[in-house]
Amino acid sequence: MFxxxxxxxGLGATIILVAMMILFSMIYLIPGDPASVALGPxxxxxxxxxxxxxMGLDDPVLVQFWNFVSSAVQGNLGVEAxxxxxxxxxxxxQLPFTLAMVLCSITWAVLLGIPLGCIAAVxxxxxxxxxxxxxxxxxxxxxxxxxxxxxxxxxxxxxxWLPAIGAGESGNLKSQLMALILPSLAVxxxxxxxxxxxxxxxxxxxxxxxxxxxxxxxxxxERWIIYNYALRIAILPTVTLLGVGIGHMLSSSVFAEIxxxxxxxxxxxxxxxxxxxxxxxxxxxxxxTAFFVLVNVLADLVIGLLxxxxxxxxx
Amino acid sequence: MSSIRGSRGAEMTMTTDQNTPxxxxxxxxxxxxxxxxxxxxxxxxxxxxxxxxxxxxxxxxESGCGKSTLINAILGLLADNGEVTGGAIRLGESADITKLTxxxxxxxxxxxISTVFQDPMGALNPVLSVGKQMRDIQYRSNLSKRExxxxxxxxxxxxxxxxxxxxxxxxxxxxxxxxxxRVAIAMALMMxxxxxxxxxxxxxxxxxxxxxxxELLKELQQExxxxxxxxxxxxxxxxxLCDDMIVMYAGEVVEQGSVRQIFRNPSHPYTRALxxxxxxxxxxxxxxxPTIPGTLPDLRNRPKGCVxxxxxALAKPECGQPVTSVEVTPGHxxxxxxxxxxxx
Ligand SMILES: Nc1ncnc2c1ncn2[C@@H]1O[C@H](COP(=O)(O)OP(=O)(O)OP(=O)(O)O)[C@@H](O)[C@H]1O
Ligand code: SF4
Ligand SMILES: [Mg+2]
Numbered sequence: 001m002f003x004x005x006x007x008x009x010g011l012g013a014t015i016i017l018v019a020m021m022i023l024f025s026m027i028y029l030i031p032g033d034p035a036s037v038a039l040g041p042x043x044x045x046x047x048x049x050x051x052x053x054x055m056g057l058d059d060p061v062l063v064q065f066w067n068f069v070s071s072a073v074q075g076n077l078g079v080e081a082x083x084x085x086x087x088x089x090x091x092x093x094q095l096p097f098t099l100a101m102v103l104c105s106i107t108w109a110v111l112l113g114i115p116l117g118c119i120a121a122v123x124x125x126x127x128x129x130x131x132x133x134x135x136x137x138x139x140x141x142x143x144x145x146x147x148x149x150x151x152x153x154x155x156x157x158x159x160x161w162l163p164a165i166g167a168g169e170s171g172n173l174k175s176q177l178m179a180l181i182l183p184s185l186a187v188x189x190x191x192x193x194x195x196x197x198x199x200x201x202x203x204x205x206x207x208x209x210x211x212x213x214x215x216x217x218x219x220x221x222e223r224w225i226i227y228n229y230a231l232r233i234a235i236l237p238t239v240t241l242l243g244v245g246i247g248h249m250l251s252s253s254v255f256a257e258i259x260x261x262x263x264x265x266x267x268x269x270x271x272x273x274x275x276x277x278x279x280x281x282x283x284x285x286x287x288x289t290a291f292f293v294l295v296n297v298l299a300d301l302v303i304g305l306l307x308x309x310x311x312x313x314x315x
Numbered sequence: 316m317s318s319i320r321g322s323r324g325a326e327m328t329m330t331t332d333q334n335t336p337x338x339x340x341x342x343x344x345x346x347x348x349x350x351x352x353x354x355x356x357x358x359x360x361x362x363x364x365x366x367x368x369x370x371x372x373x374x375x376x377e378s379g380c381g382k383s384t385l386i387n388a389i390l391g392l393l394a395d396n397g398e399v400t401g402g403a404i405r406l407g408e409s410a411d412i413t414k415l416t417x418x419x420x421x422x423x424x425x426x427x428i429s430t431v432f433q434d435p436m437g438a439l440n441p442v443l444s445v446g447k448q449m450r451d452i453q454y455r456s457n458l459s460k461r462e463x464x465x466x467x468x469x470x471x472x473x474x475x476x477x478x479x480x481x482x483x484x485x486x487x488x489x490x491x492x493x494x495x496x497r498v499a500i501a502m503a504l505m506m507x508x509x510x511x512x513x514x515x516x517x518x519x520x521x522x523x524x525x526x527x528x529x530e531l532l533k534e535l536q537q538e539x540x541x542x543x544x545x546x547x548x549x550x551x552x553x554x555x556l557c558d559d560m561i562v563m564y565a566g567e568v569v570e571q572g573s574v575r576q577i578f579r580n581p582s583h584p585y586t587r588a589l590x591x592x593x594x595x596x597x598x599x600x601x602x603x604x605p606t607i608p609g610t611l612p613d614l615r616n617r618p619k620g621c622v623x624x625x626x627x628a629l630a631k632p633e634c635g636q637p638v639t640s641v642e643v644t645p646g647h648x649x650x651x652x653x654x655x656x657x658x659x
Binding site: 209210211213214215216217218219220221224228229232233306307308309312 | 437438454
């Protein structure tokens with residue numbers, strides 16, 4: 001397991017490095033001089049030149065890249081163009097709101113998707129299976145912003161059960177949770193469908209396996225076979241899908257945070273782009289990418305824990 | 316030599332005598348069919364035979380003749396589209412088990428009837444340790460976890476797996492094919508069942524391992540005293556291991572008797588064809604049954620008379636009429652109207 005974990009972590013670090021390279025080239029290639037953007041239209045050429053050399057913009061590209069990577073690794077993502085606050089601080093202030101929402105979306109998707117997929121597989125071909133199938137395809141097909149707007153209209157405006165906007169009162173857990181329900185549902189709804197479909201398919205495949213026949217031939221109770229013997233295998237593709245799904249949910253959080261006027265990374269990036277606050281964009285993207293990579297490493301580790309064959313293949 | 320009604324042939328020879336004990340397994344005129352898109356598929360028709368207590372009965376027959384269907388019917392694990400349409404299966408003194416509820420049927424599995432399946436690679440759960448799986452199948456007993464593990468270790472030792480304590484913590488992929496099959500045998504015999512069903516347990520193994528596994532199986536069978544229903548494509552293995560044998564063709568039992576009777580005096584044209592195709596008979600190590608010309612009849616439209624007529628060199632017009640079984644010698648029965656001429 002140790003060798004496996006090390007390899008996964010190494011791979012994760014490599015991916016982050018590649019992401020940094022891409023980000024760096026994007027900053028480097030974006031037309032316009034960051035120094036003159038930062039100083040505004042009334043700056044003199046001397047001021048610009050001064051700032052350019054202070055920002056290291058006159059150094060060779062590789063030196064600039066090295067400086068970018070080494071300061072990023074030390075947690076220095078530069079300062080924000082407008083307020084002059086460290087980018088990392090600003091990003092970290094917003095990150096918890098987005099993470100809470102993504103986590104909540106995954107919870108929806110897992111808590112509803114896995115049981116629905118299991119039930120559909122066990123009752124395959126029957127009425128329940130067909131209803132679950134139609135619903136899954138429907139929630140996958142409906143764009144999440146449509147879900148967001150209708151959920152908002154129904155539960156917040158019409159029924160007034162849940163708050164329409166914001167992240168809830170700070171310090172009031174209940175109000176914060178209430179404020180999470182609608183946005184996370186909007187982001188996670190499609191994933192309930194994806195997971196239900198995936199679990200159903202891998203469950204059906206697993207239930208055909210010889211070892212399930214063995215378990216039945218030994219008279220193990222059917223529930224036990226399904227939840228302890230089959231689901232442990234059938235869940236593996238879902239864990240991988242969730243790792244990838246986090247990336248998708250992070251990008252869906254942009255619209256959800258705008259529609260529900262929530263703080264968060266998505267909203268931060270949106271505003272940073274519209275005000276051309278590039279250091280902030282870069283910093284937020286880098287932190288999000290690192291988080292995404294970390295989650296995928298974690299998903300791989302979970303698979304390693306669940307499947308001894310995967311562990312063995314790395315020894 | 317007397318002609319008797321087909322479906323009751325086996326019972327006449329084995330179970331009607333008041334003095335002999337009830338067989339471990341008695342199958343009486345069992346018919347099974349599957350609902351398919353192309354109509355009802357009659358996979359088993361009027362299958363009758365018994366497996367006496369403490370003996371080993373082999374079943375041979377080419378692919379698709381219904382061996383697995385027979386096993387699944389005995390275990391109550393027919394596919395959803397399958398159904399027992401007639402006949403009875405009795406286990407020891409029990410009443411017909413085809414009438415049991417799924418719950419009652421499950422209570423028999425693993426306790427009174429155990430099974431070893433063909434594919435040792437796929438027969439164990441890949442993500443659970445062997446120890447956990449061996450413990451789980453003892454779920455009915457109220458031994459502690461540690462006592463169950465001790466039982467597992469003892470069983471692994473009996474099937475000669477070295478270092479069994481350590482082996483319990485390992486996963487199936489850490490075992491070789493032959494070892495996995497021995498683990499499967501250990502699991503199947505752990506509850507000391509009355510009946511062990513083995514569905515081609517050695518087909519996937521190489522010749523040396525096959526011999527070792529067969530010998531182990533025979534040894535444990537004698538120790539536990541259970542009856543065995545042993546399915547194989549390998550006539551040599553049947554000859555080596557079994558006391559009695561059944562030859563199946565297209566879902567019917569076409570010949571049955573002791574191994575000695577059938578190998579000495581094959582009386583159904585199908586059995587003869589099998590043995591003729593395989594001149595080395597028992598000596599040569601062939602994994603598959605020899606092939607004979609022609610194909611199995613369509614099981615959705617079974618022929619009216621003898622099932623083998625399309626491929627039989629001896630077929631004559633009367634074979635198109637319903638055929639009866641003929642007793643060749645006591646206990647040796649062939650379902651062919653020309654049995655006497657064939658054996659003559
Ligand atoms: N679930 C099912 N639905 C429809 N037909 C089936 C089903 N299961 C088996 N059959 C058919 O029943 C017949 C007997 O199949 P079975 O699997 O019992 O043969 P077998 O003797 O075990 O063959 P093999 O040696 O290849 O394992 C075959 O014609 C097969 O196609
Ligand atoms: S009954 Fe006729 S067709 Fe059938 S095996 Fe005997 S001779 Fe051949
Ligand atoms: Mg089979």
